[in-house]
Amino acid sequence: MILVRMPQKKKELTLPGPKRVLDILAAAGVRPTTVLVTQGTRLLTKDQRVEDGETVDIISVVSGG
Amino acid sequence: MKCKRCRKAAAAVDLPSHHSAFCPDCFFVFFRRQVEEGIRKFSLLEPRDRVLVCVSGGKDSLVLWDILMELGYDTEGLYIDLGIEGYSDRSGEKIAAFAASRGKEPIVVDLRREGVPIPEAAKRSRKEECSVCGTVKRYFFNRVAATRGFTVVATGHNLDDEAARLLGNLLHWHGDHLERQHPLLPGEGGGLVRKVKPLWRVSEMETAAYGFLKGIDYVTEECPMSEDATSLVYKEALSLLEEKMPGTRSRLYMGFLTKKGTFLNFLTSAEINEAPPSGAEHPGTCAVCGAPTYAETCGFCRLKEKVGRGAVR
Numbered sequence: 376m377i378l379v380r381m382p383q384k385k386k387e388l389t390l391p392g393p394k395r396v397l398d399i400l401a402a403a404g405v406r407p408t409t410v411l412v413t414q415g416t417r418l419l420t421k422d423q424r425v426e427d428g429e430t431v432d433i434i435s436v437v438s439g440g
Numbered sequence: 441m442k443c444k445r446c447r448k449a450a451a452a453v454d455l456p457s458h459h460s461a462f463c464p465d466c467f468f469v470f471f472r473r474q475v476e477e478g479i480r481k482f483s484l485l486e487p488r489d490r491v492l493v494c495v496s497g498g499k500d501s502l503v504l505w506d507i508l509m510e511l512g513y514d515t516e517g518l519y520i521d522l523g524i525e526g527y528s529d530r531s532g533e534k535i536a537a538f539a540a541s542r543g544k545e546p547i548v549v550d551l552r553r554e555g556v557p558i559p560e561a562a563k564r565s566r567k568e569e570c571s572v573c574g575t576v577k578r579y580f581f582n583r584v585a586a587t588r589g590f591t592v593v594a595t596g597h598n599l600d601d602e603a604a605r606l607l608g609n610l611l612h613w614h615g616d617h618l619e620r621q622h623p624l625l626p627g628e629g630g631g632l633v634r635k636v637k638p639l640w641r642v643s644e645m646e647t648a649a650y651g652f653l654k655g656i657d658y659v660t661e662e663c664p665m666s667e668d669a670t671s672l673v674y675k676e677a678l679s680l681l682e683e684k685m686p687g688t689r690s691r692l693y694m695g696f697l698t699k700k701g702t703f704l705n706f707l708t709s710a711e712i713n714e715a716p717p718s719g720a721e722h723p724g725t726c727a728v729c730g731a732p733t734y735a736e737t738c739g740f741c742r743l744k745e746k747v748g749r750g751a752v753r
């Protein structure tokens with residue numbers, strides 16, 4: 376399974392891997408242009424493949440401004 | 441996906457609105473050029489400027505400070521501690537850590553010490569937190585700039601912020617706000633300093649990606665007062681449009697800036713006249729504190745007066 380963490384929403388979900396980042400975002404119900412998807416210190420592009428057993432973080436970039 | 445610029449490294453940031461994707465190094469170059477171009481286009485900053493950068497602890501303002509330093513501007517950071525339990529303290533810590541890593545120390549205005557911490561000041565003056573916050577921030581931007589010899593105040597508003605604000609102003613036909621919406625607000629003399637938004641060309645996503653790749657540690661939590669901010673609804677609407685039609689946001693805002701003159705002629709001059717006279721007439725001085733104002737006492741002193749009265753009750 377892929378562990379998907381959304382620290383600002385204090386939410387986590389697991390999805391069967393492998394999966395493309397874009398599909399992970401769709402499954403998490405998140406608009407792609409409103410977030411960064413990170414893995415440690417790496418930034419992932421939307422077409423990247425995430426393998427089974429890996430963890431990714433979805434970080435919202437939208438602020439009240 | 442490969443980087444579209446160097447065609448060697450793997451891409452880390454994809455930018456559908458620019459039909460592009462960059463590796464970290466090439467993205468830094470791209471981002472820096474966008475900011476430089478934004479500064480150049482409206483002559484926001486001069487090499488000799490002393491720039492007061494307003495930092496909140498969020499990504500935008502810290503990225504702004506970082507890139508202005510990198511571009512060689514003479515900058516200091518101003519942190520206004522809003523006096524919001526927990527949130528303000530965490531923001532202050534991130535700013536202090538960032539500044540220290542760049543060999544700097546932020547200028548701090550503590551609203552508890554000034555007698556107007558936002559939550560209490562709002563309650564006592566019976567106003568919305570964000571409206572009180574706006575008055576207080578504007579006051580200290582001008583005051584710190586004037587007393588410490590800064591020639592310009594810079595804030596971290598990005599393209600998404602400005603496009604969302606534009607959409608809101610259009611939906612409500614706020615002629616006076618439209619008139620004043622611009623990356624450059626000239627100083628009006630008498631202590632009202634020039635205000636600029638050097639990040640107006642870069643999106644919120646680009647700014648966040650830049651901050652992340654540069655390892656800038658910022659507060660990701662929102663100001664607790666910002667719940668149900670309407671600006672988030674406009675941002676949501678624009679990101680829906682952006683997804684279907686990449687580039688919409690920047691076409692909306694850049695189009696407004698280039699066509700602004702013609703466009704505003706459609707609005708009645710009566711509406712526009714609500715804005716304070718720009719340039720031609722100088723503000724007077726506040727009878728209480730001497731700050732520049734178009735009224736007899738400035739908005740900040742009127743607020744403080746209300747806050748004081750609220751306390752006695």
Ligand code: SF4
Nearest residue numbers: 569570573663665666
């Ligand atoms: S959300 Fe409101 S109170 Fe909080 S920083 Fe923004 S304007 Fe100030």
Ligand SMILES: [Zn+2]
Nearest residue numbers: 443446463466
């Ligand atoms: Zn590259």
Ligand SMILES: [Zn+2]
Nearest residue numbers: 726729738741
């Ligand atoms: Zn005053």
